Amino acid sequence: MNKKKIEENIFKILMAFSTLTVIIILALIIGTIIWKGLPSLSLSMVTQVPKGGYYLGKEGGILNAIIGSLYLASGATLLAMLISLPIVIFLNMYTRKNSRIATFTRFSLDILWGVPSIVYGAFGFTLMIFIGLKASLLAGIMIVALLELPIMSRAMDEVIRMVPEELKEASYSLGATKLETALKVVVRQCLPGILTAILIAFGRGIGDAASVIFTAGFTDRIPTSLLQPAATLPLMIFFQLGTPFPEVQNRAYAASTILVILILIISLLSRILIKRYSRHKL
């Protein structure tokens, strides 16, 4: 065999090896978390809030964090959707494809995507001081919505961009305005893709910890108003793992299992939606 062939074969092996390694690592991560967490997962963990001495290993559960995270991520996702959808409609309906403002907006959103979540948290902190808001569900929702905004709007943009011009023109020729075309034709056509974007953003929102440290606070109670602080699953995991007690650390693994299962469900759902979407494709 000549040298060229040997080199090619070495690299082929390396390439297959690295792809395989990464997939094994993924399996290892999910496997480890579920294997460590499942034994500690109990009904009381998901139905009770922490009782006195919970962080010392006494009774209780993490219902406060589960509910807090669901409130927070749902609120943030809803808010992000109310901002993203109009932006995406603007980008694809009210301006030309490569107009300066469209390019600038997409560029800014891409940049915003790269901003670390701890910076969102710190920015949230400055914002809260400015408007006089304490660490609360509301503050958390606002900042996580901001964090989700670039993810959601760029994902929506990618699908809506693919809508063929002819479809829009057919709608205009029937006398529909751009707004009507956007809502009744384009959005409907892209619905699975839009839902996928929303799901991805929700997954990002529910898993983020660094941005909520400053903004949502932490509490053992389930929040009953937007102005109360809220516990979140990632922070609950972090605090429990930080205690020196093995029982409490085990609950951190169980909480991680819940989070991982949530993420897996979200990822599976979005896969199904994408498949659906490609069936609708024109």
Place this chain on the structure above:
Amino acid sequence: MKERLNIRLKKNSAAKKITLLLAVVASLIVFLMLFGLFVRARPILAVKSFSELFFSTSWHPLRGEFGFLPFIMGTLWVTGASLILSVPFSLLTAIYLSEYAPRFIRDAAKPLIDLLAGIPSVVYGVWGVLIIVPFVSQYLAPLFGTFSSGYCILSGGIVLAIMIFPVITHVSIEVFSSIPYEIREAALALGATKWQTVKKVVLKKGRPGIMAAVVLGLSRAFGETMAVLMVVGNVAVVPKSAFEAGYPLPALIANNYGEMMSVPLYDSALMLAALVLLLVVLIFNIVARFILVKLERKSE
């Protein structure tokens, strides 16, 4: 009838204005962030000199000493370690998936890479504590003839490497797929082997894009907080080896949110840290995105 048409047209033009407004506001968020953090960071910038803040290793908030050097070095160490570990794997995987892999492997691997990107960073942290930390302290450190608690730069680098892998791979695959197929065919027609084509054509043509992918991964690593915080040890000294503990900037911000309001200038110092992070990440991102936008234009 005419009335109704009027209403529809009015709705349409109102929608145009509102959506335009939201797009403009969203574009300005980055500037708002810079401004907000700058305002809160100003008190410390007013009383401390630049060199005192960024070149001093003395971090004693209670004594009013805010030297960021240990944290800056911690960040550089962890980011560097993650890049060294991640870039070869990411590029090899990206080349494999875009040039060599059969279709079914490609279709199976992409969602898995997306899944890797979707795992919350706190879960990476938990996994790091469970697997990587013991692995480093029990196997890797003895292998290199040193001692390590496992909570060190290397552990942070390994966890980060896995986290930035999807970013680099994803962007690289997109870069490779934007290279027209005809160029590859031309090389193959000249008698080049597949690997020569990849090496001399695909990698050469894709070089700016690969750079952009790496820079995007780098900036993700730079700002990653929770996962690193959980495995890196958090000791405020300048690390001398990868087996020592470090304390990156994002971890500093996240760890001290509780105390920062009770010590003078502490909150200002942390906001300055956030401002520095934001500035660095912005520069990286702007450069990378510029390259990618240019490439996209070219391929259209």
